[in-house]
Amino acid sequence: MLPWRRIRRFRKTKPRTLLPALALAVAATAATPTAALATDPASQAVSSGWNDYSCKPSAQHPRPVVLVHGTFGNSVDNWLGFAPYLVQRGYCVFSLDYGQLPLVPLFHGLGPVDQSAKQLSAYVDRVLAATGAAKVDMVGHSQGGMMPRYYLKFLGGAPKVNALVGIAPTNHGTTLSGLTKLLDYFPGVGDIIAKGAPGLMDQVVDSDFLRRLNEGGDTVPGVRYTVIATKYDEVATPYRAQFLSGPNVRNVVIQDLCPSDISEHVTIGLTDGLAFHEAVNALDPDHATPTTCASDD
Numbered sequence: 001m002l003p004w005r006r007i008r009r010f011r012k013t014k015p016r017t018l019l020p021a022l023a024l025a026v027a028a029t030a031a032t033p034t035a036a037l038a039t040d041p042a043s044q045a046v047s048s049g050w051n052d053y054s055c056k057p058s059a060q061h062p063r064p065v066v067l068v069h070g071t072f073g074n075s076v077d078n079w080l081g082f083a084p085y086l087v088q089r090g091y092c093v094f095s096l097d098y099g100q101l102p103l104v105p106l107f108h109g110l111g112p113v114d115q116s117a118k119q120l121s122a123y124v125d126r127v128l129a130a131t132g133a134a135k136v137d138m139v140g141h142s143q144g145g146m147m148p149r150y151y152l153k154f155l156g157g158a159p160k161v162n163a164l165v166g167i168a169p170t171n172h173g174t175t176l177s178g179l180t181k182l183l184d185y186f187p188g189v190g191d192i193i194a195k196g197a198p199g200l201m202d203q204v205v206d207s208d209f210l211r212r213l214n215e216g217g218d219t220v221p222g223v224r225y226t227v228i229a230t231k232y233d234e235v236a237t238p239y240r241a242q243f244l245s246g247p248n249v250r251n252v253v254i255q256d257l258c259p260s261d262i263s264e265h266v267t268i269g270l271t272d273g274l275a276f277h278e279a280v281n282a283l284d285p286d287h288a289t290p291t292t293c294a295s296d297d
Helices: 008-012 015-030 041-047 082-087 113-131 143-154 179-185 189-196 208-214 265-270 273-283
Strands: 065-068 093-096 136-141 161-167 224-229 249-253
Touching: 065 082, 065 113, 065 143, 082 093, 082 273, 093 113, 113 136, 113 143, 136 143, 136 273, 143 161, 143 208, 161 273, 224 273
Parallel strands: 065 093, 065 136, 136 161, 161 224, 224 249
Antiparallel strands: none
């Protein structure tokens, strides 16, 4: 059974119900001592066929794929659907953890985004050294689709990256369905959040970080960019703020390919076979096939 079929029931969940459920899960798990965790995520990834540093890219897929999780994600849970999907198609697949906070297991992507980009830079070098490849491709979900752009623009990453595919990326920030506007009514709350989890405030519309990232253009030469968005996104809002402008950019709304797709911000990265198919098309455009409602099979 394909990975996303096992959890397709989430595709039936109303988008507005997912954020409260996610928040409760975050609070509950963050309070769980690390010693109580039943499995080792790194071992789970290797046993599932990715993060195997002995993997050598094939002639058909000459570049390893680096997967970059989103806010509150980690290197395994964010990719339980997509990483095996790529492995089954012959890719060497790697995923990293970044933006960790002390005493917060499993839920990462909370540290300053510019520092997370430095972690990504070191990880890419590790993957290139292990595989012998000249470049990597990247697929990122949410913050993971935006943060690599800092690496490309400011940390010398462009010569090492062929393509960046962002699934529901926070490229131009988020209003969180308007909730960020409430910060204006609670002076000091934003500062508290920024101190405790700076990666969250870095992604708010018009943050200092995003102004610097997007100043002078969204893209850098030599890299192909793809954005895969859903109009039902309730986290990276408005969803069109995810789109990039510039050469070598393709912006995709998944409902333009399949109007019946109801994935929102979480499920488009975790379980959506259409998004997976479209991401593989972006990784290997010479062998792309149309993404339709049937691509979910």
